Amino acid sequence: MKLMDQLISSMGSARSWVILAHEKPDGDTLGCGSAFFQRGTSMGKKCFWMGPDPFPRIYRFLPFSDSYRTGEDLSHVNMADNPVLIVLDTSNPERSVNGIEEAASLYPVINIDHHGDNSIFGTLNWIDEGASSVGEMVHDLFSKAGWAISSDEAGSLFTAVSTDTGFFRFPATSARTLEISSDLVSRGADPSRIYEEVYENRTLEGLRLWGAGLSRASLHLGGILCSAFLTSEDFRRLNGSREDTENLVNTLLSISGVQIALLFQEEENGCCRVSIRTRNPVDARKIAALWGGGGHNRASGCKIQGSPLDAIRSFISLLEGSDEIGLSGR
Numbered sequence: 001m002k003l004m005d006q007l008i009s010s011m012g013s014a015r016s017w018v019i020l021a022h023e024k025p026d027g028d029t030l031g032c033g034s035a036f037f038q039r040g041t042s043m044g045k046k047c048f049w050m051g052p053d054p055f056p057r058i059y060r061f062l063p064f065s066d067s068y069r070t071g072e073d074l075s076h077v078n079m080a081d082n083p084v085l086i087v088l089d090t091s092n093p094e095r096s097v098n099g100i101e102e103a104a105s106l107y108p109v110i111n112i113d114h115h116g117d118n119s120i121f122g123t124l125n126w127i128d129e130g131a132s133s134v135g136e137m138v139h140d141l142f143s144k145a146g147w148a149i150s151s152d153e154a155g156s157l158f159t160a161v162s163t164d165t166g167f168f169r170f171p172a173t174s175a176r177t178l179e180i181s182s183d184l185v186s187r188g189a190d191p192s193r194i195y196e197e198v199y200e201n202r203t204l205e206g207l208r209l210w211g212a213g214l215s216r217a218s219l220h221l222g223g224i225l226c227s228a229f230l231t232s233e234d235f236r237r238l239n240g241s242r243e244d245t246e247n248l249v250n251t252l253l254s255i256s257g258v259q260i261a262l263l264f265q266e267e268e269n270g271c272c273r274v275s276i277r278t279r280n281p282v283d284a285r286k287i288a289a290l291w292g293g294g295g296h297n298r299a300s301g302c303k304i305q306g307s308p309l310d311a312i313r314s315f316i317s318l319l320e321g322s323d324e325i326g327l328s329g330r
Contacts, residue, residue: 006124008145010108014045014084018077020097021051021068022090024242024273027059027163027198028133029089032112034062034156035138036086039147046081052097056243061197062159063152073098084108087122089134091115091294112137117285117294132172135160139180151188158189163198166250171280171298199247206244209234213248213263220316221260226252227316229264229272229308249275260287262315264308272311276300290318 011017017040021029033049040047041064050069059065069076074097077083085103087093090113093100103109104123111122114137116129131137135157142149142157149157161181165173168181185191209230217228230245245265252261259282263275274291277299278284284300293302304311 003124003126004141004144007110007112007126007141010084010110010124011040011086012043014082014108016046016048016078016081016083018074018083018085019047019049020085020087020090020100021049022088022095023052025051025053025056025059026089026246028135028160030055030059030062030065030068031156031158031160031163032088032134032138033068034064035135035142035153035160036088037064037067038150038153038156039142042150046078048077048083050076050097056246057241058198058201058243058246059159061193062156071097074100074103079103079107082107084110086110086112088112088138089114091117092119093121112141115295116297117289130174132170132174132177133161133164135164136177136180139184149184149187154184154187154189155194158184158191159194159198162191162194167195167199172296203240203244205239206241208238209240209244210248210251212238213245214251217252217255219255219258221320223257225260225262225316225319226255226258227262227264227312228252229266229312231266231308232268245275249277253277253279260284260319262312264304264311264315266308267303271303271305272308274302274304274311274315276302287319290322291315 019033019036021033037047037049049067050071054070055068090096109122111125112134113127114131114134118127128137139157212234213228213230219226249261249263259279261277264272266272276284276287283297285295285297288294288300288302291302291304295301
């Protein structure tokens with residue numbers, strides 16, 4: 001039996017679906033989760049949807065967003081219902097709730113992802129690094145299963161595809177991506193509404209947080225690297241949230257001549273979360289790997305100990321001596 005047929009069979013035979021998002025959830029993991037929740041409910045499955053971090057405000061328009069639960073582990077999930085676990089857009093189990101690997105010894109764990117550094121942690125693993133998004137893959141899965149995509153499901157999947165491609169600006173956007181998006185629009189997805197909900201739905205506090213980050217933007221390595229940072233105090237003082245920083249790092253990459261953009265966000269535990277964006281030929285995933293992180297060739301992330309300024313100095317110092325990320329020919 002082919003892999004996709006196995007996925008469909010496993011989901012079809014399960015009485016319940018446990019749908020799992022990754023930490024700091026984005027439009028891809030949430031759009032796909034919403035689509036699966038809708039589909040499972042329509043098939044009479046008991047559905048449970050959760051992730052380690054709260055559901056961002058800008059994605060609350062997605063159907064069944066009010067059913068999402070925030071939790072660190074699977075202790076709140078009823079495992080007596082013969083569940084299948086569906087883990088979406090998650091390169092390794094550490095990026096989602098605790099207990100996934102243990103659950104895999106007892107229940108089917110379906111791992112659907114498009115990160116090339118996926119650790120293959122599921123019972124069934126469908127990894128397609130060539131896909132622009134997991135939304136693109138889920139569209140094909142629904143089509144293969146013969147599940148006619150409803151208008152609401154189309155909106156959820158269009159959200160997944162469009163946000164993970166920067167509304168079709170990022171290099172991963174392919175002809176197939178546009179074909180799938182066209183199909184979703186023909187089934188009822190509303191691109192104008194989705195764009196407005198995601199990109200034109202800012203708070204004043206979030207805009208001020210961007211101002212604080214952009215005021216600290218600085219160039220390094222002869223102008224090819226731009227860094228900025230936000231402190232824990234910034235979030236308290238400006239009453240902003242982590243989700244308000246979405247896409248800030250992409251703005252740094254828009255500066256002329258910049259090939260690497262880094263946004264450092266200080267966390268309460270004494271470390272910084274680093275968002276990395278790059279242009280060809282610099283590999284963001286290789287940069288993240290230097291610090292134990294991962295992601296995509298053009299968009300990755302990691303964590304580093306220390307204050308933002310110390311973290312930036314350490315980060316740039318290591319990059320200066322690295323020949324593995326595409327900088328050697330600069």
